[in-house]
Amino acid sequence: xxxxxxxxxxxxxxxxxxxxxxxxxxxxxxxxxxxxxxxxxxxxxxxxxxxxxxxxxxxxxxxxxxxxxxxxxxxxxxxxxxxxxxxxxxxxxxxxxxxxxxxxxxxxxxxxxxxxxxxxxxxxxxxxxxxxxxxxxxxxxxxxxxxxxxxxxxxxxxxxxxxxxxxxxxxxxxxxxxxxxxxxxxxxxxxxxxxxxxxxxxxxxxxxxxxxxxxxxxxxxxxxxxxxxxxxxxxxxxxxxxxxxxxxxxxxxxxxxxxxxxxxxxxxxxxxxxxxxxxxxxxxxxxxxxxxxxxxxxxxxxxxxxxxxxxxxxxxxxxxxxxxxxxxxxxxxxxxxxxxxxxxxxxxxxxxxxxxxxxxxxxxxxxxxxxxxxxxxxxxxxxxxxxxxxxxxxxxxxxxxxxxxxxxxxxxxxxxxxxxxxxxxxxxxxxxxx
Numbered sequence: 486x487x488x489x490x491x492x493x494x495x496x497x498x499x500x501x502x503x504x505x506x507x508x509x510x511x512x513x514x515x516x517x518x519x520x521x522x523x524x525x526x527x528x529x530x531x532x533x534x535x536x537x538x539x540x541x542x543x544x545x546x547x548x549x550x551x552x553x554x555x556x557x558x559x560x561x562x563x564x565x566x567x568x569x570x571x572x573x574x575x576x577x578x579x580x581x582x583x584x585x586x587x588x589x590x591x592x593x594x595x596x597x598x599x600x601x602x603x604x605x606x607x608x609x610x611x612x613x614x615x616x617x618x619x620x621x622x623x624x625x626x627x628x629x630x631x632x633x634x635x636x637x638x639x640x641x642x643x644x645x646x647x648x649x650x651x652x653x654x655x656x657x658x659x660x661x662x663x664x665x666x667x668x669x670x671x672x673x674x675x676x677x678x679x680x681x682x683x684x685x686x687x688x689x690x691x692x693x694x695x696x697x698x699x700x701x702x703x704x705x706x707x708x709x710x711x712x713x714x715x716x717x718x719x720x721x722x723x724x725x726x727x728x729x730x731x732x733x734x735x736x737x738x739x740x741x742x743x744x745x746x747x748x749x750x751x752x753x754x755x756x757x758x759x760x761x762x763x764x765x766x767x768x769x770x771x772x773x774x775x776x777x778x779x780x781x782x783x784x785x786x787x788x789x790x791x792x793x794x795x796x797x798x799x800x801x802x803x804x805x806x807x808x809x810x811x812x813x814x815x816x817x818x819x820x821x822x823x824x825x826x827x828x829x830x831x832x833x834x835x836x837x838x839x840x841x842x843x844x845x846x847x848x849x850x851x852x853x854x855x856x857x858x859x860x861x862x863x864x865x866x867x868x869x870x871x872x873x874x875x876x877x878x879x880x881x882x883x884x885x886x887x888x889x890x891x892x893x894x895x896x897x898x899x900x901x902x903x904x905x906x907x908x909x910x911x912x913x914x915x916x917x918x919x
Contacts, residue, residue: 547787604652743768801882842876867915
């Protein structure tokens with residue numbers, strides 16, 4: 486009897502796995518298509534997001550861990566920081582970072598581990614993908630000015646509210662964290678604030694410009710930036726190289742060698758700028774990973790983030806593909822179920838829109854055409870806003886990584902708050918504009 490008390494979990498696991506394998510619906514069209522869609526989605530994610538989005542984000546997160554002092558993070562975002570300043574900085578960050586729910590994760594993990602308070606860190610985590618100026622402008626232009634304005638106001642308000650509630654829910658842990666931080670010694674400062682600011686700005690510009698999405702029109706500021714995105718990315722990369730040589734001790738010949746290799750790649754394959762971008766990334770990786778000083782620490786810190794986050798993201802994208810498929814394609818869950826569930830402005834419709842949006846994966850700006858199709862299929866305006874507020878900020882891959890940083894309880898609380906506030910926002914908007 487004692488034997489079964491110890492082994493019942495293992496036996497139950499084996500039995501469940503066996504039954505799943507035995508009744509696996511291989512050969513049915515929907516299941517086979519869902520599996521195929523999963524691999525299509527993970528291939529698309531690897532091609533479109535890993536090189537351009539995640540790798541720059543890993544390097545930025547690694548730099549936060551090595552070159553930003555804990556005292557600086559705690560001054561502006563720590564548990565004892567001025568609340569107006571901390572939440573203001575966190576909430577406005579999304580206007581600078583036009584990133585998706587996965588790209589924000591290394592940056593969030595970096596500032597949280599360096600001493601940022603839970604509230605400001607969660608506000609940053611939500612605001613990064615949610616408060617995207619280009620996405621809000623695109624929403625207003627395609628889906629209407631009311632929805633665009635509601636998205637902007639709702640996202641900024643929600644980022645602050647979610648951060649404050651998370652702080653209140655776990656305030657005892659935050660107070661203990663703040664007390665421990667006060668005992669930390671002041672670190673040595675090797676570079677001035679303006680030098681570190683320019684260094685981080687160059688990497689942020691690389692991330693933003695390399696991922697600048699094509700707008701709906703061919704005229705205007707956003708279109709002009711899109712036309713010159715790779716020129717702007719190259720200028721940012723050149724500036725980063727100069728700073729690494731001048732302030733961080735990178736050998737000039739290494740920076741020059743990488744620059745020449747990038748220029749040759751751009752000349753040889755001008756129609757595929759990703760090749761030149763990859764060459765530059767490889768050069769930076771090789772020369773930082775072989776450095777025995779600060780640059781080597783930078784690479785090691787960046788690589789630690791990559792090891793923790795990338796496998797979880799790819800696994801999460803695979804599962805999301807099985808369940809929901811790609812945009813315009815079917816997964817295990819039929820799209821007509823989703824369309825039928827989010828009509829009108831009922832509590833259930835808004836909740837389902839928030840819940841479904843939270844688990845779906847949206848690349849930056851793709852939520853707008855998706856919403857356009859759903860509204861055309863009968864989706865209410867309230868649920869549309871609810872999905873806009875929950876969808877870009879969360880996804881199943883995103884949740885898996887958040888759990889590895891915050892733990893299960895805090896992750897459940899954060900996800901629940903996003904769904905709750907998105908639902909409430911949808912009901913209010915649908916009541917007045919539905």
